[in-house]
Amino acid sequence: MATDKELSDFLEHVERRAFKQAAYAVRKEESALDIVQDAMIKLAEKYGDKPAAELPMLFQRILQTTILDYFRREKVRNTWVSLFSGMKPAGDEHEDFDILETYESEQGSSAAESSADQVERAQMLDLIDEEVQKLPARQREAFLMRYWQDMDVAETALAMGCSEGSVKTHCSRATHALAESLKAKGIQL
Amino acid sequence: MNTDDLNFAYKVRHALNEKLDDLPASTTDRLAAARKAAMARKKADAPARVAARQNVLSVVSSHLFAEPLSWLGRMSVAIPLLVLVLGGAAIYQFEQEQQIAELAELDAAVLSDELPLSAYMDHGFNAYLTKSAQ
Numbered sequence: 001m002a003t004d005k006e007l008s009d010f011l012e013h014v015e016r017r018a019f020k021q022a023a024y025a026v027r028k029e030e031s032a033l034d035i036v037q038d039a040m041i042k043l044a045e046k047y048g049d050k051p052a053a054e055l056p057m058l059f060q061r062i063l064q065t066t067i068l069d070y071f072r073r074e075k076v077r078n079t080w081v082s083l084f085s086g087m088k089p090a091g092d093e094h095e096d097f098d099i100l101e102t103y104e105s106e107q108g109s110s111a112a113e114s115s116a117d118q119v120e121r122a123q124m125l126d127l128i129d130e131e132v133q134k135l136p137a138r139q140r141e142a143f144l145m146r147y148w149q150d151m152d153v154a155e156t157a158l159a160m161g162c163s164e165g166s167v168k169t170h171c172s173r174a175t176h177a178l179a180e181s182l183k184a185k186g187i188q189l
Numbered sequence: 190m191n192t193d194d195l196n197f198a199y200k201v202r203h204a205l206n207e208k209l210d211d212l213p214a215s216t217t218d219r220l221a222a223a224r225k226a227a228m229a230r231k232k233a234d235a236p237a238r239v240a241a242r243q244n245v246l247s248v249v250s251s252h253l254f255a256e257p258l259s260w261l262g263r264m265s266v267a268i269p270l271l272v273l274v275l276g277g278a279a280i281y282q283f284e285q286e287q288q289i290a291e292l293a294e295l296d297a298a299v300l301s302d303e304l305p306l307s308a309y310m311d312h313g314f315n316a317y318l319t320k321s322a323q
Contacts, residue, residue: 007231012224015223016220019212019220020205020208029216033219037219037223037226037227040227041227041230043227044227044228044231045231045232047232048231048232049232122211125204125208125211126208129204129205132205147198147202148206178197179197189201
């Protein structure tokens, strides 16, 4: 079973990537932070005694479930909001808000002080970030778990609740879609 | 996935990792706070729990069955046992009395009632009478 230190180290290791994963999905920084916190607490409370090797898969599974729960709650909330506000279509406020705009301006301001290369590099990172966010949700999850979170195919399949074949398909499609979209924007990795 | 795809995926991974370093301090602070909150609510280790349970059991058993028994420990075993035995005996006694009372009532009814005519027509009853007369 994982010791306190192992669990703490694991959470520290994954927290930033988990935040980005959640932010890609929900596109709201505050909500992404809440989701990561919920997922961390659930992992510690319910699976804190599991072996350290199982933590990545368990955490990813919890994270995905927590993101799904968020969308369910949002849907219910939007139903009520649209019911009471009459003409306002559901999900409108999400369309107004794009986290990438904030990111881009922040990135731009810090990079503006740096050299031209750094600006170019920062812009490229932003574009990659943006294209990853644009991927279909399942493809993005599979891609991030496999290549960002270092999970193997079996772990990813377990965390996503699908077959290993589906994971491979999602990953392959995500990689090709990403390569094409980045190429279209003139980025050659 | 072929090698080119893998290389591409790892380059994307590298770019995403690089981007992680740009997270604002407020976000990283909040994540650290969330981690601490999670650690504070960590589930206790399973072996520790088992050990704790064994400790409880051993404490209870040592209290009850260890050589220098306290009077409280002795009573906590003796009283429930006594209550159980007395309860069993009382139930047995009550059942016996009930059975006797039922039989007595039946006998009294048979003795005090007149025999119906149909009883004399019953071969079985006649056989019973002759048998009991012998």
